[in-house]
Amino acid sequence: MSGQKVILVTGASAGIGEACARLLHEQGNIVYGASRNPGPAAWKTLALDVTSDEAVARGVAQILAEQGRVDVVVNNAGLVFAGSVEDTSMEEAKAQFETNFFGVMRVSKAVLPSMRLRKTGLIVNVSSLAGLLGLPFQGLYSASKFALEGLTESMRPEVAGFGVEVVLLEPGDIATSVVANRIRVAASGAGSVYRDNFEKVVALFEKEETHGAAPAVVARRVARLIETSKPAVRYTTGPMAQRFLTALKPFFPSRLFERCLTIYYGIKG
Ligand SMILES: NC(=O)c1ccc[n+]([C@@H]2O[C@H](COP(=O)([O-])OP(=O)(O)OC[C@H]3O[C@@H](n4cnc5c(N)ncnc54)[C@H](OP(=O)(O)O)[C@@H]3O)[C@@H](O)[C@H]2O)c1
Numbered sequence: 225m226s227g228q229k230v231i232l233v234t235g236a237s238a239g240i241g242e243a244c245a246r247l248l249h250e251q252g253n254i255v256y257g258a259s260r261n262p263g264p265a266a267w268k269t270l271a272l273d274v275t276s277d278e279a280v281a282r283g284v285a286q287i288l289a290e291q292g293r294v295d296v297v298v299n300n301a302g303l304v305f306a307g308s309v310e311d312t313s314m315e316e317a318k319a320q321f322e323t324n325f326f327g328v329m330r331v332s333k334a335v336l337p338s339m340r341l342r343k344t345g346l347i348v349n350v351s352s353l354a355g356l357l358g359l360p361f362q363g364l365y366s367a368s369k370f371a372l373e374g375l376t377e378s379m380r381p382e383v384a385g386f387g388v389e390v391v392l393l394e395p396g397d398i399a400t401s402v403v404a405n406r407i408r409v410a411a412s413g414a415g416s417v418y419r420d421n422f423e424k425v426v427a428l429f430e431k432e433e434t435h436g437a438a439p440a441v442v443a444r445r446v447a448r449l450i451e452t453s454k455p456a457v458r459y460t461t462g463p464m465a466q467r468f469l470t471a472l473k474p475f476f477p478s479r480l481f482e483r484c485l486t487i488y489y490g491i492k493g
Contacts, residue, residue, distance in 0.1 A: 229253045230291045235301030237262050239400030243439035244298050244446050256287055274301045274327030284334040294335045299328040300350040307409030308418040309363040316409050317364045324368035343387035349376050351392045353470045361425045391455045396462030397436030421491045437462040
């Protein structure tokens with residue numbers, strides 16, 4: 225895809241999404257940065273909650289009315305619920321999926337008709353290394369990203385004949401507002417039988433995220449992807465050691481790999 229593109233980035237008010245919107249805007253594209261509470265930005269902004277059918281339909285209709293097309297969507301909006309699976313309520317589990325999984329599906333369904341008609345388009349689904357590796361005490365987050373991996377693999381052959389590419393981007397730890405925005409499930413506090421292990425693991429997550437790669441690293445990966453004529457199914461990005469260790473998973477006996485993770489996270493029985 226070459227020349228000036230019309231690009232929708234969801235979750236563009238902070239972190240990875242903001243870095244993507246900034247770089248793609250600086251490269252001369254027409255960028256719409258969507259989030260629930262957008263602030264002032266050099267690019268165009270949209271107040272768009274990906275959990276709302278109505279808001280997504282309205283936002284995409286606005287872009288189509290103003291620009292006549294959407295060339296690229298970066299489905300980046302996401303949040304993280306932390307807590308053991310047992311401590312996570314069904315409402316919290318559904319809220320995790322509503323943003324990270326159904327949000328992506330909702331936005332993709334909204335842009336696909338116009339992409340199909342124009343026989344061109346690129347959808348970049350921001351997954352995570354946690355979509356390849358189940359993280360303890362972020363089970364619902366991991367599950368939402370594993371689900372996104374499956375959805376993307378399934379969609380690709382469906383839409384390829386219409387000239388539309390769908391790609392997974394799997395970052396490792398990136399230094400964003402994710403630490404501040406992490407939602408601890410209500411039952412994870414005092415009284416939870418998982419509390420000690422939970423606190424230890426979340427502290428490690430926070431340390432790794434704080435020292436993670438810059439969001440600009442992911443933005444540069446997205447910018448390169450947009451220029452790739454036949455993109456692969458998935459691309460990892462971020463800290464090399466995390467990407468390497470995740471890539472080893474299929475080659476290790478499963479219990480040994482799991483044991484290494486348990487020791488690494490300091491989880492006690
Ligand atoms: N940081 C990491 O280490 C890391 C690693 C792997 C993958 N990821 C993935 O990368 C993506 C971005 O994460 P981040 O670390 O940049 O997070 P972040 O700094 O917390 O930013 C999240 C962004 O998503 C927006 N957002 C949240 N809920 C939304 C909704 N319902 N509708 C629209 N926008 C919404 C937020 O804006 P508003 O609050 O204004 O809506 C914000 O702009 C997520 O999908 C995350 O899972 C992050």
